[in-house]
Amino acid sequence: MxxxxxxxxxxxxxxxxxxxxxxxxxxxxxxxxxxxxxxxxxxxLPSSNSSGSCSRSSKEVVAVVVVVVAATVVVVVVAATVVVVVVVVVVVVVAAVVHVVVVVVVVVVVVVVVVVVVVVVVVALR
Structure with missing residues (x-):
């Protein structure tokens, strides 16, 4: 330097x-x-301007936004997949041990969790 x-x-x-x-x-x-x-x-060092920020081209800004959105989508999809796999394993174990009523309740919970994850993803990407 x-x-x-x-x-x-x-x-x-x-x-x-x-x-x-x-x-x-x-x-x-x-x-x-x-x-x-x-x-x-x-x-x-770039020439100083009033805001202290650097000027970036629109392609650089779009590239950064695309990478951030893609990373967010990948993280959410992986997390949702892990949740679904765990819930399916729990449902199979519960079905082998307990009544069919409990299995229906667990399936409803899984559906609610998936809907919540989808809503969170949609809100996060807005």
């Missing part, structure tokens, strides 16, 4: 103003880090 970059970052370490720290961290996180052949690091 160049000395000029370190000087620009110094207010971050001595400032008690949280907003100033966040703006400084945001501008530093948006900086382009380069690695030269010799292995030394250099950083080019």
């Amino acid at each position: 160049r000395l000029s970059t370190m000087r620009k970052m110094w207010p971050l370490y001595r400032s008690w103003d949280l907003r100033a720290r966040m703006e400084m961290l945001g501008s530093f996180a948006c900086s382009k880090i380069h690695v030269s052949v010799s292995g030394t690091f250099s950083s080019q």
Whole structure:
């Protein structure tokens, strides 16, 4: 890291103003880090603007949103699958041991859980 970059970052370490720290961290996180052949690091800080945020292209923003939504969907689907498998195992065990009435109640509970998971997914993706 160049000395000029370190000087620009110094207010971050001595400032008690949280907003100033966040703006400084945001501008530093948006900086382009380069690695030269010799292995030394250099950083080019973007020109500072009033908001302290970096400008990103719409393709980058869309890519980030797509990745976040895809990760959320995968996590919810895996969690729902685990819940359904556990409930099915419980239903099979209960059916082998107890009356048919209990099995009907467990099936109703499974349906309610699946509906709740679907509603949570739909609300989370909005």
